Amino acid sequence: MKAVNVGICGLGTVGSGTFNVLARNATEINARAGHDIKVSHVGARRDNPACDLSGITVLRDVLAVCEVPEVDIIVETIGGCDIAKEVVLKAISNGKHVVTANKALIALHGNEIFAAAEAKGVAVYYEAAVAGGVPIIKAVREGLAANKIQWLAGIINGTGNFILTEMRDKGRAFDDVLAEAQELGYAEADPTFDVEGIDACHKLVILASLAFGIPLQFEKAYTEGISNIAQEDVIYAEELGYRIKHLGIAKRVEAGVELRVHPTLIPEKRLIANVDGVMNAVLVNADAVGSTLYYGAGAGSEPTASSVIADIVDVARLMDVEKEQRVPALAFHPGHLDVDDVLPIEEIETAYYMRLSAKDEPGVMSSITQILSDNGVSIEALIQKPVAADQDYAVVIILTNVVKEKAFNTALASIESLAAVAGSVNRIRVESLG
Numbered sequence: 253m254k255a256v257n258v259g260i261c262g263l264g265t266v267g268s269g270t271f272n273v274l275a276r277n278a279t280e281i282n283a284r285a286g287h288d289i290k291v292s293h294v295g296a297r298r299d300n301p302a303c304d305l306s307g308i309t310v311l312r313d314v315l316a317v318c319e320v321p322e323v324d325i326i327v328e329t330i331g332g333c334d335i336a337k338e339v340v341l342k343a344i345s346n347g348k349h350v351v352t353a354n355k356a357l358i359a360l361h362g363n364e365i366f367a368a369a370e371a372k373g374v375a376v377y378y379e380a381a382v383a384g385g386v387p388i389i390k391a392v393r394e395g396l397a398a399n400k401i402q403w404l405a406g407i408i409n410g411t412g413n414f415i416l417t418e419m420r421d422k423g424r425a426f427d428d429v430l431a432e433a434q435e436l437g438y439a440e441a442d443p444t445f446d447v448e449g450i451d452a453c454h455k456l457v458i459l460a461s462l463a464f465g466i467p468l469q470f471e472k473a474y475t476e477g478i479s480n481i482a483q484e485d486v487i488y489a490e491e492l493g494y495r496i497k498h499l500g501i502a503k504r505v506e507a508g509v510e511l512r513v514h515p516t517l518i519p520e521k522r523l524i525a526n527v528d529g530v531m532n533a534v535l536v537n538a539d540a541v542g543s544t545l546y547y548g549a550g551a552g553s554e555p556t557a558s559s560v561i562a563d564i565v566d567v568a569r570l571m572d573v574e575k576e577q578r579v580p581a582l583a584f585h586p587g588h589l590d591v592d593d594v595l596p597i598e599e600i601e602t603a604y605y606m607r608l609s610a611k612d613e614p615g616v617m618s619s620i621t622q623i624l625s626d627n628g629v630s631i632e633a634l635i636q637k638p639v640a641a642d643q644d645y646a647v648v649i650i651l652t653n654v655v656k657e658k659a660f661n662t663a664l665a666s667i668e669s670l671a672a673v674a675g676s677v678n679r680i681r682v683e684s685l686g
């Protein structure tokens with residue numbers, strides 16, 4: 253079998269997992285690739301005790317790995333967008349194929365990177381960038397190639413899902429669960445990327461491009477985190493037959509494309525509502541096949557390495573193939589990408605859950621419902637919790653039907669301005685995913 257030399261840049265959680273799984277499963281991997289895949293070089297500032305590096309050339313300068321003539325494939329597992337971007341562009345300019353696990357790099361700089369790779373005739377694959385070990389990119393890019401994809405919705409940040417699950421099941425505090433996710437190696441170097449939805453947004457933007465054939469447009473996506481989710485919302489959602497999940501949603505509608513990450517109430521009977529802990533899942537709705545669901549470990553060393561190595565195998569199989577015959581980086585061949593409008597959040601349409609504190613006196617409820625009706629917001633369900641003996645305010649929960657966000661915001665502002673409503677209204681978007 254022809255040898256394929258791999259240089260791994262970055263030997264942290266994902267790089268070390270890739271190194272070890274490649275060594276452990278070499279027989280199966282090589283039989284699948286039809287090539288003898290060998291890690292010849294590692295670029296890392298320091299050794300990782302989890303890896304036996306004997307016989308491997310270790311360079312402390314990661315960029316130097318991209319200069320080694322005999323290296324065919326550069327695996328970038330450094331993370332971030334600084335040195336990682338330099339490594340990827342250097343590898344491309346030196347005619348090397350690239351496999352990366354870096355979602356931020358692809359979401360923010362993918363258009364530039366793919367153009368450089370196209371010009372140089374090399375492949376850039378990035379299965380591990382979305383949903384860790386779940387082969388969702390291959391599924392959307394290749395498995396669903398017959399379809400017009402209408403929408404997709406995913407739990408694509410394991411840390412956030414772990415936090416929401418522990419809050420719901422064990423009543424644990426937000427910060428306590430986040431600290432555990434950090435210890436387990438799931439969280440990003442900066443965990444605000446997890447809890448504020450930035451990491452999920454990176455992944456969503458990639459999935460949307462693959463699904464709809466549009467360029468990567470991270471700057472136009474809407475992102476809202478989970479740090480404002482209160483324990484009582486989790487409980488009220490359950491009472492109404494819903495679960496709160498931090499979803500990334502990409503939807504093609506007549507006016508353009510919706511790209512949004514936010515906490516979302518989803519019916520508890522949906523399979524995706526029962527995806528718990530650090531697991532990820534992506535639900536894809538397409539015209540020919542209907543709905544398909546992809547589920548598995550969204551983070552962690554070896555699950556993510558599984559995706560990195562699948563890409564290495566693909567590249568090994570395709571490296572001698574003319575570039576026109578290779579699977580395109582964004583599913584559609586360059587020149588066939590549409591520039592669909594990404595809609596501002598005010599233009600999206602969805603349903604809403606509202607929780608507010610209203611003074612327990614005649615006429616308040618009718619004022620609230622009148623405001624909703626004046627703005628074209630119709631009510632699906634309304635619950636008023638009994639007022640505690642020592643309190644003047646009642647908790648009111650309202651579920652609305654689908655409405656444009658702009659109209660809902662106007663109604664919300666009017667309700668908040670009522671003297672009988674205390675504080676701000678807590679709202680969470682609701683999706684049926686039907």
Ligand code: HSE
Nearest residue numbers: 409410411439440551
């Ligand atoms: N911080 C990410 C997560 C890691 O929790 O899902 C995998 O991308």
